[in-house]
Each structure stands twice: as C-alpha cells, then as structure tokens.
Amino acid sequence: MSNSDVPKISTWARITNPEDRHPFFDQIEKLFKNKTGVAGLIIIACFALAAILAPWISPHDPVENALYDQLKPPVWQEGGATKNLLGTDDLGRDLLSRLIHGARVSLTLGVVSVGIALVFGSFLGAIAGYNKGWLDNLIMRFMDIVLAFPHILLAIVIVAYLGPGLRNAMMAIGIINIPRFARIVRASVMDEYEKDYVTAARAAGARDLRIIFNAILPNCMAPIIVQASLGFGAAILDAAGLSFLGLGAQPPTPEWGAMIAEGRAMILRAWWVMTFPGVAILLAVLGFNLLGDGLRDALDPRLRD
Amino acid sequence: MKNSALLSIRNLKTYFQVRGGVLKAVDDVSLTIDQGETLGLVGESGCGKSVTASSIMGLIPMPPGFMAGGEIVFEGEDLLKARESRMRQIRGSKISMIFQEPMTSLNPVFTVGDQVAEVIALHEKLSRKEIRERVIESFRLVRIPAPESRISDYPHQMSGGMRQRVMIAMALACHPKLMIADEPTTALDVTIQAQILELMDNLKSETGASILFITHDLGVIAEMAQKVAVMYAGKVMEAADAETLFSEPRHPYTLGLMRSIPVVGLDKKQRRLITIPGSVPSLFSLPQGCLFHERCAEGRKECGLVEPPMIDLGKGHIVRCHKVNPKPQQESWNHGSRES
Numbered sequence: 001m002s003n004s005d006v007p008k009i010s011t012w013a014r015i016t017n018p019e020d021r022h023p024f025f026d027q028i029e030k031l032f033k034n035k036t037g038v039a040g041l042i043i044i045a046c047f048a049l050a051a052i053l054a055p056w057i058s059p060h061d062p063v064e065n066a067l068y069d070q071l072k073p074p075v076w077q078e079g080g081a082t083k084n085l086l087g088t089d090d091l092g093r094d095l096l097s098r099l100i101h102g103a104r105v106s107l108t109l110g111v112v113s114v115g116i117a118l119v120f121g122s123f124l125g126a127i128a129g130y131n132k133g134w135l136d137n138l139i140m141r142f143m144d145i146v147l148a149f150p151h152i153l154l155a156i157v158i159v160a161y162l163g164p165g166l167r168n169a170m171m172a173i174g175i176i177n178i179p180r181f182a183r184i185v186r187a188s189v190m191d192e193y194e195k196d197y198v199t200a201a202r203a204a205g206a207r208d209l210r211i212i213f214n215a216i217l218p219n220c221m222a223p224i225i226v227q228a229s230l231g232f233g234a235a236i237l238d239a240a241g242l243s244f245l246g247l248g249a250q251p252p253t254p255e256w257g258a259m260i261a262e263g264r265a266m267i268l269r270a271w272w273v274m275t276f277p278g279v280a281i282l283l284a285v286l287g288f289n290l291l292g293d294g295l296r297d298a299l300d301p302r303l304r305d
Numbered sequence: 306m307k308n309s310a311l312l313s314i315r316n317l318k319t320y321f322q323v324r325g326g327v328l329k330a331v332d333d334v335s336l337t338i339d340q341g342e343t344l345g346l347v348g349e350s351g352c353g354k355s356v357t358a359s360s361i362m363g364l365i366p367m368p369p370g371f372m373a374g375g376e377i378v379f380e381g382e383d384l385l386k387a388r389e390s391r392m393r394q395i396r397g398s399k400i401s402m403i404f405q406e407p408m409t410s411l412n413p414v415f416t417v418g419d420q421v422a423e424v425i426a427l428h429e430k431l432s433r434k435e436i437r438e439r440v441i442e443s444f445r446l447v448r449i450p451a452p453e454s455r456i457s458d459y460p461h462q463m464s465g466g467m468r469q470r471v472m473i474a475m476a477l478a479c480h481p482k483l484m485i486a487d488e489p490t491t492a493l494d495v496t497i498q499a500q501i502l503e504l505m506d507n508l509k510s511e512t513g514a515s516i517l518f519i520t521h522d523l524g525v526i527a528e529m530a531q532k533v534a535v536m537y538a539g540k541v542m543e544a545a546d547a548e549t550l551f552s553e554p555r556h557p558y559t560l561g562l563m564r565s566i567p568v569v570g571l572d573k574k575q576r577r578l579i580t581i582p583g584s585v586p587s588l589f590s591l592p593q594g595c596l597f598h599e600r601c602a603e604g605r606k607e608c609g610l611v612e613p614p615m616i617d618l619g620k621g622h623i624v625r626c627h628k629v630n631p632k633p634q635q636e637s638w639n640h641g642s643r644e645s
Contacts, residue, residue, distance in 0.1 A: 196410035203362055203404075204424045204475070205397035214423070218414045 030298040037294015043287030051103040058097035059085070063252040066092030071270045087272045089262060095272065098254035099280050105255045106284060109170050109239045110232040116174025117235075118228055121181025126212050126220075128182065129189030140186065143179035151176060152241050159247045166255070169248035173238045177231055184227050188220035222299035226292055233288035240281050256281050310378075311515050312361070312483055313337040317375035319353075319360045322368060328588045330356040332539040333375070338483065338532075343509060343516040345530030345547070347523060347562070349585050353539040354519045358485045360385075361517070362402060363392040380482070398428040401476035405488040407468035411460040417471045418444075418456025424478045443474040446511070447504060466497035473505065477512060485517045490525060502528055523562055527551060532621070535559050538586055538596045541615075545622035555624045557601045595627065603628055 031037045050057065069092040073080045080087060086095040128139040146154065158172035192198065193216065201215045240257030242248035249255030251262070256277040263273030319331040331353040338344045346354050359365050361377055363384060377384040379400065384392065404410040412420055421440045425431065431439070437456075444452035447470040460468055469489060476484050486505065490498040506529060509516055518529050526533055527547065534544040535558065543556040554560050561581040583600040586592055592599050598608035605627060613627045 196404050196406050197412040199364065200402070200404055200410045200472075200475075201412075201423075202364055203396055203402040205393045205395070205427050206423075207393060215412055219412070221414075 027298045031294055034294040034297055036290045037298065040287045040290025040292070040294055043283055044291060047103045047284055047287065048107060050100045051107045054100050054104050058094075058100040059083075060094035060097040062093065062097045062101040062254045064093065066094075068092065071266070071273070073270070074272050077272075086276050087270070089259075089273045090266060090270070093252075095259075095276055098259060099256070099276060101254040102256045102259065102277065102280065103284075105166065105249060105253060106236045106239065106281075109166065109173070110235045110288075112170045113173040113177065113235040113239070114228050114231045116171065117177035117181050117231060118224065120174075121178040122185045122217065122224060124178065125182035125185030126189050126217055129186035130193060130208065130212050130216070132190075136186075139182070143182050146176065147179045149176075152238065155238060155242055156245070156247060159242060164247045164250065166243075166249045166253060169239055169242045172242070173235050176238075177235065180231065181224070181227060184223050185217075185220060188223050189216055192216045192219050226296045226299060229288055229292035229295055233285035233292070236281065236288070237285050310337045311340050311342075312377070312379045312517075314357070314361070314377050315375055317357065317360060317377060318373035319356050319365060319370060320373045321370050325589050329373075329539050329591070330370075330588065331360060334536070334539075334541050335375075336534055336541070336544070338515045338517060340482075341509070341513050341515055342532065343518055343530045345526035345533040346517060346519045346536060347521065347526055347533060348536035349521060351585055351588075352536045354521075354536055355487055357536075358402070358487050358517065358519055361485060362396055362400060363387070363389075364396075394428070397424050397481075398479040399481055400483045400485065401479070401481040403469075403472050403476050403484060403486040403489045406492050407465055407472050408460075408492065410472060411468055413460055416457050416459055417463065417468075418458075421456075421471065421475045421478050424475050428479050439478065440474075443478045444471075446477060446508065447471075447474045449474070464497075465493050466500060469493060469497075469501055470504070473501075473508070477508065477514070480512065481514055483515045483517065485519070487519045488521070489518075491520070491522070498525075505529070523566055535562070538591060539588065540596060540625065541623075542597065542626070543622075543624045545618075546620070549620065549622050555618065555622070555629045556597075556626045557603050557628065558597050561600075561602075595625075 031041075066088065069084065069088050071090055072084050072088040072092075074087040074095075075082055075085050077087075084094050084096070086099070088094055089098075124139050124143070128136040149157075154176050155169075155172040158175060159168050162168035162171065189212070198211060198216060201211045206215070236256075239248055239255070240260070243255045243257030244261045246258075246261065249258045251258065259277035260274050260281075263270070263275075263277070267274050314334060314336045317331055317334045318329070321328040321330055334353070334357060336344060336346075336357075346357065348354050356365070360372070361379075361384065365372070372385050375385070379395070384395070387395070411417065415423075418437075418440050421443060422436045425436050425439050440456055441452045444455060449455050449467065449470050455463075455467075460471075463471065472489075489505070490501050493501060502525060505516065508514070516529070518526065520526060530547050532544070533547050533550045535542045535550075535556065537558055543550065543554065543559045550559065551563070554563060558581070561579075564579040565581060567578055581600055586596065586599070592609070594607070594609040594611055595601070595604075595613050598604045601608065608627055611627075613625050615623050615625050616629060617623050618629070
C-alpha cells in the first residue's frame with residue numbers, strides 16, 4: 001500500500017496508518033463516547049482499584065473486633081469519629097475496611113461465576129447452534145428447564161446440595177447463568193452459520209470443532225461481552241442474596257450481602273451497618289449494567305449509525 | 306479417456322428429502338474433467354450447478370440431502386464412498402473452491418494472511434515461518450501488490466477484486482489438482498471481472514490445475530473453458546468442447562441462452578434481446594417428458610410425453626433433445642429392414 005498519491009504534509013503523523021487499525025479500536029472509541037458506558041466504567045474501575053489495593057488502603061483490619069468501638073456511627077453523625085469513617089458494626093469492626101475488602105470478594109465472585117457460565121454456556125450454545133437437530137433440541141430443552149426454575153431458588157437448591165460457603169455459591173451462580181450464555185451464543189452462531197466464510201472453512205478441510213471455535217465464535221464476541229458485563233452485576237446481586245440467606249460467604253468474611261444480614265437486626269439502632277453494604281451492592285451492579293448497555297451500543301452492528 | 310480423466314462424475318444423483326417429496330437437484334449428471342482442463346458448467350439459477358459442486362466437495366448437508374446414486378471418481382477414488390476424515394484431507398488441498406461473494410466468504414475478524422495460513426496449516430506440518438513464506442508466495446502468485454504488508458490487512462480494508470484474489474490465493478495455497486470456481490466473478494464489476502478471469506487463466510497454465518468453472522455467463526465460459534456443459538433443472542442438456550458448442554449448438558435451450566446475450570453496437574431493430582419464454586420449472590413439479598418442452602420454440606408432440614435420451618453426436622458432443630434425434634426410430638427401422 002503505497003501512499004504516493006497522498007501529499008506528504010506531515011510525515012510524523014504516519015507512524016500508524018489509521019486504516020490498518022483493528023475494528024476493535026473503533027468500538028472502544030465508540031464506547032468512550034458513550035456517557036453511560038464511561039460512567040459504568042469509572043464506577044467499576046473504582047471498585048476494582050479498591051479490591052486490588054484493599055490491604056493498603058483500608059484503615060483497619062476488616063475482621064478485627066474492637067469491643068470498645070461497638071456500633072460507632074459514621075463520622076458526620078453525632079458520636080462519630082475520624083477513626084471509623086463509616087462507623088462500626090456490633091463487633092466494633094470498621095465498616096469502611098469491610099466494604100473495601102468486600103469489593104475483593106464480590107469481584108472475585110463475579111469473575112469466577114461469570115467465567116463458569118461463559119465457558120460452559122458458550123460451549124453448549126455453540127454446539128447447539130452449529131448442530132441443528134436432536135443435539136440442539138436436547139441441549140436447549142435442558143437449558144429451558146434450568147431457566148424455568150426461579151433464579152435464586154435454583155441457586156439455593158444447588159448450594160443446599162453442595163453445602164454453604166462462598167466457593168459453592170460461586171459455582172451455583174455460575175451454573176444458573178449457563179442458559180443465558182447458551183441462548184445468546186446459540187442465536188449468534190446460527191446467524192453466523194449461514195455466512196459464506198463458514199462454507200469456505202469447510203471447503204478448506206477444517207473439522208467441525210475447529211470451525212465452531214476458530215472461525216465462528218470470534219465473530220460472536222460482541223453479544224458475549226455484553227452478556228458477561230450484565231452477568232457480572234447479576235452475579236454480585238445473586239451472591240449477596242445467597243449470603244444474606246446465610247448460604248454464601250460465612251462470617252467473618254466481609255461480604256456485602258452477609259454484612260446486610262448481620263446488620264438487619266439493628267436497623268433501627270444503627271442504620272449504617274446495613275445501609276452502606278447495600279449502597280455498595282447498588283453501585284457495583286449499576287456500574288456493570290451501565291457498562292453493559294454502553295458496550296451493547298458500541299458493539300451491536302444493528303445500532304450502529 | 307478414462308485414464309487421463311482427473312475427475313469423472315457418472316450418473317450423479319443428488320436429491321433432497323423435503324416435506325413435499327423428493328427434490329431432484331442434480332439428476333443423472335455425468336461430467337469429466339481432464340488434467341489441466343477447464344470445464345464450464347452453465348445454467349440458470351437453481352439448475353443444480355452449485356449442488357454439483359457441493360457434491361464433489363462432499364458438502365451437501367445430509368439430511369435433508371442424500372446421494373441417490375452415481376459416483377464421483379477423483380484420481381481413481383470414489384469420493385462418495387470416502388470417509389469424512391479422508392474428505393477433509395482432500396478438501397482444500399487436492400480440491401479447493403472459490404466462492405461467489407468475496408465480501409462474505411472471508412472471515413471478517415481475521416487478517417487475510419492468517420486465513421490463508423489456516424488452510425496451509427490444516428494440511429501441512431510447517432513452521433510458522435515457512436507458512437508465512439508460503440502465504441506471501443501465494444499472494445505473489447495471484448498478483449497482490451506488496452504481499453508482505455497486505456497479509457496483515459483485514460478483509461474490510463480490501464476491495465472486492467483484491468478479496469477475490471485472496472480467495473484464489475487461499476484456493477491455490479496447497480497446490481490443488483482441481484479448483485471449483487462457483488461464479489467467481491458474478492459479484493465483481495466488469496473490469497475487475499476481466500482481471501480475475503485473466504488471472505485464473507494464467508494460473509491454470511502456471512499450476513497445471515484443472516478448473517470446474519460454474520457460471521451463468523456464457524461470455525465468461527467462451528473465454529475460459531475448453532469444454533462446456535449446459536445444465537437445466539438438474540440435468541445436463543448439452544455438452545461439447547467449447548468451440549463446437551458455440552459454433553453449432555444443437556439444443557434449443559443452448560441456442561436460447563446464446564441469443565439472450567446482449568450485443569453492443571447493433572442497430573435498434575436488431576438490438577432487441579430474444580428471451581426464453583417462461584421460467585425455470587419448479588423442482589417440485591417437473592414437467593413430463595423433456596424438462597424444457599414447455600419453453601421450447603421447437604417443441605413437438607413427443608417432447609411432452611417421452612424424456613429424450615442423451616444422444617452422442619461424436620467427439621464428446623452430447624445432446625438431450627428429440628429434435629436432433631432421429632436415431633432411435635432409425636434403429637427400429639433398421640431393425641425392420643434387416644428382418645425383411
């Protein structure tokens with residue numbers, strides 16, 4: 001590609017040829033132009049930063065009891081102290097520190113459960129979408145059955161079977177989210193299946209699995225990414241629900257849902273114990289949903305101008 | 306003749322089981338392609354050209370498709386009896402395919418170089434560096450300028466003609482014996498079309514590969530093919546070497562196709578195109594007798610009753626028409642005369 005027909009006004013600007021850019025970068029640029037998407041990204045970045053830097057930025061040990069500082073109100077309330085900016089719970093543990101460490105738990109949980117759902121859901125969905133017929137029917141009807149259960153109820157059943165605990169809660173949430181991914185991936189694989197490049201790959205002698213995972217799936221990334229982002233928020237919410245019911249994170253783990261459950265008894269005496277974890281959940285889920293919507297706008301070709 | 310044939314299709318029947326019955330997409334088709342030869346397969350849309358190509362590649366979706374009979378012998382091996390694993394070895398390396406739409410037949414999320422590399426990697430164990438060399442070499446073969454930088458382009462950065470060159474490079478990457486080109490120039494504009502045709506013609510003599518050239522454009526066939534077969538509603542109507550077919554077409558359908566080619570520079574009276582009346586019959590309700598008789602200008606009584614057999618006029622010229630066929634009756638007369 002010679003640019004001899006382009007007058008050389010500025011040689012310094014030609015370090016990269018803008019035409020040689022992967023379309024991915026155009027989509028990233030589009031995401032950054034999307035205000036809600038950027039808002040979501042900022043919120044998530046804050047939480048991610050808090051999670052990564054938790055041991056260094058949290059003022060106290062999140063599980064350390066302080067019997068003389070029980071139920072201290074936040075700093076702006078009467079009786080609050082700068083020592084505990086957001087107050088303490090009934091065991092005198094610093095709420096801010098617990099929230100910061102809670103971000104760790106929630107984000108890990110999101111990554112693991114969305115990871116499980118994404119890997120298995122994409123695999124099943126891709127197989128189903130590629131092999132129309134009995135295999136498709138078998139997989140998707142099974143997914144329908146899973147979807148027919150109330151969301152949290154199924155998670156409870158799975159956790160009850162596996163035993164309570166954060167790890168099992170992650171697995172349960174991962175499993176109940178498999179059908180969502182399977183459906184989306186199946187739909188986009190069926191879309192892509194009709195395209196000529198699939199026939200071309202077959203005519204080149206590629207085997208089915210290679211065609212599915214090497215040729216088709218990379219073309220289905222946009223809806224998968226969007227669903228993953230939205231799924232993150234849902235997973236955090238579900239995990240908080242399970243922990244609230246005592247089936248997820250066990251004390252003294254600083255998990256937001258578990259913290260709400262612990263503060264429930266003293267909502268009238270010490271509102272902050274329950275409120276701040278609730279706000280944290282709200283912000284985190286909101287962040288992922290905003291990002292998900294922004295990504296959808298940026299990646300979905302049908303919404304493109 | 307059998308020895309030199311690279312590919313010989315005999316009485317191929319590719320049917321599809323559909324709700325309304327059995328659809329005979331390809332019915333009793335026989336073709337042969339010799340080494341280094343180009344066979345043109347002409348016909349209207351839906352006449353079974355592409356299904357023939359897919360049958361050779363073993364890419365007919367089964368079900369609903371099924372092979373009702375016949376054989377496809379490639380280098381002495383019946384492809385219809387070959388296992389799927391064997392077919393995968395053959396696809397892309399011994400028989401390769403070029404598609405109609407260069408816009409959609411390249412994967413949009415990979416660079417064109419990677420896509421050509423994929424084909425080579427599927428069939429040959431080579432190091433990354435060697436594959437890269439081969440890709441660049443194949444790009445050079447199809448006259449893509451600056452191949453070293455072009456290999457890292459994405460399909461959307463290329464023009465239609467360039468993309469079709471990439472497709473051809475992909476088809477040639479493993480030095481196939483046979484290339485199936487399914488309307489490779491239909492989606493391109495005329496100047497690019499001419500370039501691609503010239504390129505394919507040159508490549509054929511450079512690589513010695515045979516080409517099965519599928520098109521609905523008789524002009525393209527005249528330029529490219531040594532042998533031509535005309536298909537209609539799943540059957541071969543006439544086949545001959547290109548010269549014979551164009552100088553003395555015998556089937557009314559072939560004649561009709563030739564008359565419907567527009568010619569530039571005639572005066573107004575002559576300029577009016579002659580069309581073939583009616584349309585291609587639905588494969589669900591094929592007419593009795595000759596498949597073409599309802600549209601045929603020279604139809605006779607027997608055309609609607611008896612299907613004409615394939616008549617050999619010698620020198621590989623075969624026709625399926627009652628008009629050119631006084632032979633069966635002659636035979637019976639001879640029979641009678643011999644007895645008397």
